[in-house]
Amino acid sequence: MPFIPRRRGRDDDASVEQAPAGSEGRAPSEPVADHTGLFNDPDEGRARSSQSTGPSGLPYEEPAGRGDTTELDLPENEPVALRRSSDPRDDDRAADHSQDRIEDLAADGSTDREKGGVAVVREPQPNDSDDEYQWHTGIRRPTGRPDAVEFVETHKAFGRNKILRGLNMGLPEGMISMILGPSGTGKSVCIKHMVGLLYPDDGDVLVHGESVPSMGLDHLLAMRQKFGVLFQDGALFGSMNIRDNVAFPLRQHTDKPDKDILEIVDRRMDEVGLGEAWDKFPNELSGGMRKRAGFARALVLDPSIVLFDEPDSGLDPVRTALLGELIKEIHDETMDDAERLDWPHKPAFTLITHDIMTARRVSQFINVVWRGRIVESGPADELFNSENAFVNQFLAGASRGPLGMN
Numbered sequence: 001m002p003f004i005p006r007r008r009g010r011d012d013d014a015s016v017e018q019a020p021a022g023s024e025g026r027a028p029s030e031p032v033a034d035h036t037g038l039f040n041d042p043d044e045g046r047a048r049s050s051q052s053t054g055p056s057g058l059p060y061e062e063p064a065g066r067g068d069t070t071e072l073d074l075p076e077n078e079p080v081a082l083r084r085s086s087d088p089r090d091d092d093r094a095a096d097h098s099q100d101r102i103e104d105l106a107a108d109g110s111t112d113r114e115k116g117g118v119a120v121v122r123e124p125q126p127n128d129s130d131d132e133y134q135w136h137t138g139i140r141r142p143t144g145r146p147d148a149v150e151f152v153e154t155h156k157a158f159g160r161n162k163i164l165r166g167l168n169m170g171l172p173e174g175m176i177s178m179i180l181g182p183s184g185t186g187k188s189v190c191i192k193h194m195v196g197l198l199y200p201d202d203g204d205v206l207v208h209g210e211s212v213p214s215m216g217l218d219h220l221l222a223m224r225q226k227f228g229v230l231f232q233d234g235a236l237f238g239s240m241n242i243r244d245n246v247a248f249p250l251r252q253h254t255d256k257p258d259k260d261i262l263e264i265v266d267r268r269m270d271e272v273g274l275g276e277a278w279d280k281f282p283n284e285l286s287g288g289m290r291k292r293a294g295f296a297r298a299l300v301l302d303p304s305i306v307l308f309d310e311p312d313s314g315l316d317p318v319r320t321a322l323l324g325e326l327i328k329e330i331h332d333e334t335m336d337d338a339e340r341l342d343w344p345h346k347p348a349f350t351l352i353t354h355d356i357m358t359a360r361r362v363s364q365f366i367n368v369v370w371r372g373r374i375v376e377s378g379p380a381d382e383l384f385n386s387e388n389a390f391v392n393q394f395l396a397g398a399s400r401g402p403l404g405m406n
Helices: 042-050 088-107 187-194 217-224 242-253 258-271 287-299 317-341 356-362 389-396
Strands: 111-113 119-121 147-158 161-172 176-180 202-207 227-230 305-309 348-353 365-370 373-379
Touching (some): 147 187, 147 348, 161 176, 161 202, 161 348, 161 373, 176 317, 176 356, 187 348, 227 287, 242 287, 258 287, 317 348, 356 389
Parallel strands (some): 305 348
Antiparallel strands (some): 111 119, 147 161, 147 202, 365 373
């Protein structure tokens, strides 16, 4: 929406300069008011002021638009407009000055001109003051594998809150990847972009080389079946027992007979250690058991990409370690299945977390995210020995370094 300046009256702002009354007929050689509002010649100023009244003795008011001085409500980063004068020669001089200024800025590429309109002069803008970590380079160490998911210069904001600021990130096939970073850096927002629940404001998100924002609805729904997702608290249906919860994706997205569905469900539940709890409801399970049930449900469609959103949240250290070991075991088994069945894409497991111990136990590839950008990414053993000050501080859990409480 174009900016429309609002004319402000005389009483709206005491700081607005007022043109001296009776100035419309003044010759160019007569004294004029300086920026303080006083005449260059005080005696002549007093004499002129005594003559600046109308027939009734009241102060003379000039017609609006002639000697009237107004101020525009312009944004702080917009140039202040030149004040108009009643002298046409002043208009010519101002126009020449403005045109010279526009040409100078146009040479620097800082002027926008619309055909048939006015030129908008924009002063050069400083670097983003809200981003003190300009050293984010997105350094990535190669793995020799194709990416299951790739973010390309991805931007996302909610109002004025910028979440992703040109994110470049890849999640390689056949590996357990981690997206690590402090709370509020956009890790969970990344998951929503991967499955098409959010679209980027700018940039792209690719799944197996295909652009998610460019997909039609049918294509998008088919693409989502490549994903399995373990949510933070399992996200189980409270009105279903565990077996029906795990069977839900198969009943929704396949035409398999119920006998085949239950065979797949029982196999996956045995893998996560819930074979004896098939008839229990979610409110009868511990937090760790709900996580494992959600994990089993995420695997029943044999997805090529499995996402874990804070899998360790709400778990004690022992169950967190056991869940990490389970993730590694299932990934190894899925890799064997992919080799045996010649899947077109190797399975990619991705954990969204800020738990360093889980990263040390499980991760093979790490992306460190801060303020919507990649600080560094690469094989886990290399990043745990990184010389980057931010990465070193975060992965060591140290209190001293670029990252503070704010």
